[in-house]
Amino acid sequence: MVTVHDVAARSGVSIATVSRTLRSPHRVSEETRDRVLAAVQDLGYQPNRAARGLRGGRTGVIALVVPDIENPYFSALTKGAQASARERGYGLVVVDTTERADVEAAEIQAVGPQIDGIILASSRLPDDQLAQTAAATTCVLVNRYDTTDGSLTPTVTIDEAVGAHAAIAHLYELGHRRLLYVGGPDRAWSQARRSKAIREAVASYPDLALEELSGFSPDAQGGRNAADAARAGGAQAVIAYNDLVALGLLARWSETGIRVPDDVSLVGFDNTYVAELSFPPLTSVGADLREFGETAVTLLLERIDAPEGAAERLRADPDAVEQLHREVPPRLVVRSSTAAPAR
Amino acid sequence: MVTVHDVAARSGVSIATVSRTLRSPHRVSEETRDRVLAAVQDLGYQPNRAARGLRGGRTGVIALVVPDIENPYFSALTKGAQASARERGYGLVVVDTTERADVEAAEIQAVGPQIDGIILASSRLPDDQLAQTAAATTCVLVNRYDTTDGSLTPTVTIDEAVGAHAAIAHLYELGHRRLLYVGGPDRAWSQARRSKAIREAVASYPDLALEELSGFSPDAQGGRNAADAARAGGAQAVIAYNDLVALGLLARWSETGIRVPDDVSLVGFDNTYVAELSFPPLTSVGADLREFGETAVTLLLERIDAPEGAAERLRADPDAVEQLHREVPPRLVVRSSTAAPAR
DNA sequence: ATGAAAGCGCTAACAT
């Protein structure tokens, strides 16, 4: 292992100068700097993160906590976060909580002291625990708000209203007037928001009817379970909680001879890559998830690098508070699971 | 932050005793141990990994390097590795190389010194670079061998022969006699092995005919691209390089009115969760990928914890060398994409 | 502009 001492010896300076050259180059003469950097290069010196972390209180590592890394939504998010963290010289530790709040809490506890910050994606923690975590750690929330008054926890969310309007407008223009929303688990934070956004979007069209089913697990099995009930009401178009639910609906319908989009149009949410895997490929509403992950990392690193007392300054500045919350507008991607209703 | 000093003060012992209580409990009197552990509990003490790493040369972190975390194969692998690492008190840093060998090399370089070991999954490195990396770091290879003579790099692979035989036997028993294998990229390490295993399995049936197409990208697009050519030869059953390719074939065939399994049977590889997403769901051959990830972590930690000189002892013991290489037998999971050929 | 030295939290000799 190459250390500062090796570099110092090689370039004929003290270890302090080596450190300075790397951390604050302007405080070192140009001549010395060149010599040191050359030695760094020659020796392939890599500062030891553990040592740096010990001294400076920073570890150069952040954590991303997700409910299920196998879910395409979170793997896309992880991909973006990972790339962004790497680019900025941070390591990314991934924690999969297997959808369990207790595991999530335990892991935050265990990993918290060893890292510079946490990204909590679709946290399953109850509100009070979330607020407590947000207060105790440097963290960024994805797909969830800290509902505490005056909370300064940075947040990245989807603008559900934009997404819902895009989906509803698309179906309306195709000529559908009887819609059905197949929702996710009633306890899910996104389910409440998404459902509300869809109801509001529908309400802006006086001649649109909306039914709603909910309580299905947010995966393909949930869609399969919903499939028969979803056809009972005679809706012309179905909007699913997410792409996996949509694929479940599609699979079960295919078994029973119901054709998409001939018999019923189908729209998914999140626009994950699985939307392109099915036949027909799925029309879906979603933001760029990788970008989503990148944004979360950016926000977190801003937080980490913020000088002490920045929070107080923020609290005073209402504009800055807005900066903390990024609400990303999703796009509608039309594929062939939606079409005009049969006459 | 709670340190050993806080725990020591609280329990009225020295910091050394605190450390001992945690590292080697048997070297501490039972009475003291209880007192220290109580203090640890009360204060919520968490040993600082950076400090421990600095002292002992261990960081408590391992890295998993994958070509693409969004690929369901690697996200399942990651899930297993993550769970296993966490269980044993290790952090897991995930690195996504976006399928690029240069990124992979650079990341191994950057991350190597800061961690205790690396799991290289489906490495895209050329043989010589891989051998060099394997020699220079504590690492475990997944889905790839270090071809160096006498290499002691632990390896986890799929037993392709078992998988191929299972798939071919299944199709044979259904009555198919004309088969087609749609292979992946010609340069891919798995493609060569899989293709060979399939040819050998087919050869054990005198009345089986096998065609082969290859060079397709290992994703749904690759499958779509292969779809038309795959029908040209008139094969009764198609075996795809992996599930994504199979889904691509399926999607394109559905567009053109070709029905699975009525017109052609279809088998995927890897048995990822996407195999269950399609209609019809995919018959697929694969090992339990989470277990695969767990095995890799186990092997790596054994390596990390191995005392100095263990390598020499290993080299002397031919049985132990076998232990280094785990070849996992996959299972065939029959779903409805395979059926007897129409008469 | 540069160097000497303290110390981050921990573990492992060494001493008692």
Place this chain on the structure above:
DNA sequence: ATGTTAGCGCTTTCAT
């Protein structure tokens, strides 16, 4: 069985 202490590699005052 327990305490004292050196030192891992680094950053950061404080001197010079």
